[in-house]
Amino acid sequence: xxLQFILAVLFFFPVLLVQTTIIPLIxxxxxxxxxxxxxxxxxxxxxxxIFGTLLGFVFGxxxxxxxxxxLGSSMIAKTIAGxxxxxxxxxxxxxxxxxxxxxxxxxxxxxLFYSIIYSLFSTLDFTTTVLNLLFEHALLPALFTAVISLxxxxxxxxxxxx
Amino acid sequence: xxxxFTNLWEKFKEYIILILLILISLILLTQNQSAGVKxxxxxAFGTFASVTSVxxxxxxxxxxxxxxxNLRRTNAELMLQISKLREYGIIGEDLKEMLALKDTSNxxxxxxxxxxxxxxxxxxxxxxxxxxxxxxxxxxPVINHSGLVGIILSTSENYSIARTLQNxxxxxxxxxxxxxxxxxxxxxxxxxxxxxxxxxxxxxxGDRIVTSEISSIIPVSVPVGIAADIGKVETGIFNEITVIxxxxxxRAEHVFILGIVKSKQIxxxxxxxxxx
Numbered sequence: 001x002x003l004q005f006i007l008a009v010l011f012f013f014p015v016l017l018v019q020t021t022i023i024p025l026i027x028x029x030x031x032x033x034x035x036x037x038x039x040x041x042x043x044x045x046x047x048x049x050i051f052g053t054l055l056g057f058v059f060g061x062x063x064x065x066x067x068x069x070x071l072g073s074s075m076i077a078k079t080i081a082g083x084x085x086x087x088x089x090x091x092x093x094x095x096x097x098x099x100x101x102x103x104x105x106x107x108x109x110x111x112l113f114y115s116i117i118y119s120l121f122s123t124l125d126f127t128t129t130v131l132n133l134l135f136e137h138a139l140l141p142a143l144f145t146a147v148i149s150l151x152x153x154x155x156x157x158x159x160x161x162x
Numbered sequence: 163x164x165x166x167f168t169n170l171w172e173k174f175k176e177y178i179i180l181i182l183l184i185l186i187s188l189i190l191l192t193q194n195q196s197a198g199v200k201x202x203x204x205x206a207f208g209t210f211a212s213v214t215s216v217x218x219x220x221x222x223x224x225x226x227x228x229x230x231x232n233l234r235r236t237n238a239e240l241m242l243q244i245s246k247l248r249e250y251g252i253i254g255e256d257l258k259e260m261l262a263l264k265d266t267s268n269x270x271x272x273x274x275x276x277x278x279x280x281x282x283x284x285x286x287x288x289x290x291x292x293x294x295x296x297x298x299x300x301x302x303p304v305i306n307h308s309g310l311v312g313i314i315l316s317t318s319e320n321y322s323i324a325r326t327l328q329n330x331x332x333x334x335x336x337x338x339x340x341x342x343x344x345x346x347x348x349x350x351x352x353x354x355x356x357x358x359x360x361x362x363x364x365x366x367x368g369d370r371i372v373t374s375e376i377s378s379i380i381p382v383s384v385p386v387g388i389a390a391d392i393g394k395v396e397t398g399i400f401n402e403i404t405v406i407x408x409x410x411x412x413r414a415e416h417v418f419i420l421g422i423v424k425s426k427q428i429x430x431x432x433x434x435x436x437x438x
Contacts, residue, residue, distance in 0.1 A: 013210070013213075016210070017213065017214055017217055017278075019280075020214060020278035020279055020280055020289075021214060021217055021218050021277075021278055021279075024279045024281050024412050025412075027281065027412055030281075030283055030328075032281055032282070049176050050175065050176055050179055053176065053179055053180050053183060054179065054183070057183045057186075057187070060187070061190075062206075065202065065203050065206040065207070066206050066207050066210045067207070067278075067280035067285075067287055067289075067323075068203070068207065068280065068285075068287040068289075068315055068316065068323035068325070069280065069282070069285045069287065070191065070194055070285065070331070071190050071191065071193065071194050071199055071203070072187045072188065072189075072190040072191030072192075072193075072194070073191065073285070075183075075186075075187035075190065076184055076187040076188070076191075079180065079183045079184060079187065080180075080184075083176070083180050086176065118282070118284075119283065119284060119351065121191070122282070122284040122285050122330065132352060136283070136352060137283050137284075137351065141283070
């Protein structure tokens with residue numbers, strides 16, 4: 001388990017590299033998918049809720065430090081995203097949850113939680129309406145992330161890699 | 163007692179861990195301006211940016227052709243503008259001499275490339291491949307051929323992080339080029355807006371918005387955007403105006419940092435405001 005955690009943290013860096021260099025090229029308007037959430041959900045489903053919560057915390061910490069976001073904003077959001085994805089980490093149903101459609105739906109939910117909380121903690125702008133917050137800041141990025149996750153999990157090799 | 167704690171831990175360990183981690187995050191949220199956090203952040207992004215810059219170069223190569231075409235077109239347009247501006251320049255020089263204004267046409271430009279972007283809806287930041295060694299300091303404006311990109315937030319030896327205009331924590335003093343009316347511009351998480359605009363202001367849709375000379379962070383006029391939507395506030399005396407930025411933050415790759423050296427006192431005053 002400890003090795004899995006270290007592996008996941010090490011794997012975060014190339015994913016962040018892609019997130020900050022390639023992902024902006026495929027963004028639509030201000031809507032950007034978050035592939036770090038996909039990685040977080042994947043590891044959470046495979047290793048359990050506590051693993052996911054801790055991993056979300058570490059991912060958030062590193063993300064805030066490296067990208068210059070407000071330190072703590074992404075930490076809270078990713079911790080809760082990992083925690084919420086943890087509800088889908090039952091050992092007996094793991095294979096079912098990793099099926100493309102299910103996985104995509106879990107990514108969508110976690111990403112939705114992440115986006116809402118991240119927006120709340122980083123924007124702190126009360127002129128933004130709740131509807132706008134839900135739709136433009138959370139729903140659309142979550143939907144985009146879910147679509148990307150569908151492709152990624154579809155092409156994920158059946159043999160165990162990570 | 164110990165047994166009670168063990169039972170509680172066994173039953174609710176997921177929630178206990180979650181609450182603990184959220185508490186730590188909240189504590190860190192209040193420590194953003196501490197020197198320790200800033201130092202750790204500088205080391206972290208400096209190290210990561212050195213890797214990103216190599217990776218980014220590979221992707222940049224493919225876009226060079228497209229960029230060259232754009233630059234050629236921009237050059238032609240600029241050439242036409244220059245001839246017109248030369249005439250104005252002669253008149254301007256005479257007027258400056260008469261009014262004893264400072265010359266702002268020879269500002270030092272530090273060329274840089276964006277090596278990574280974090281384009282979240284609220285906290286847009288970019289990492290550029292120039293740092294304190296090249297003379298970059300926090301608070302310096304980042305521009306490109308279209309206009310203002312952002313402001314340097316933090317620097318390491320060879321890299322710097324800049325807040326883009328799409329960052330809720332960045333406020334810039336701007337003015338309407340046509341009317342000369344000043345305002346504060348900020349990103350509200352959705353669009354760039356000029357806030358607290360008195361209803362008596364004459365800014366109209368289509369007016370060019372540039373940075374204001376009264377700001378010592380950006381003491382020269384840098385194009386920012388076009389006034390797009392004038393808010394219709396029924397009550398109160400203030401209005402909001404939406405601005406469409408000239409810079410495409412998603413496509414921006416090469417930028418310049420305006421190496422403006424200000425007096426320490428003004429710098430400190432402005433940065434106190436900027437860091438809020």
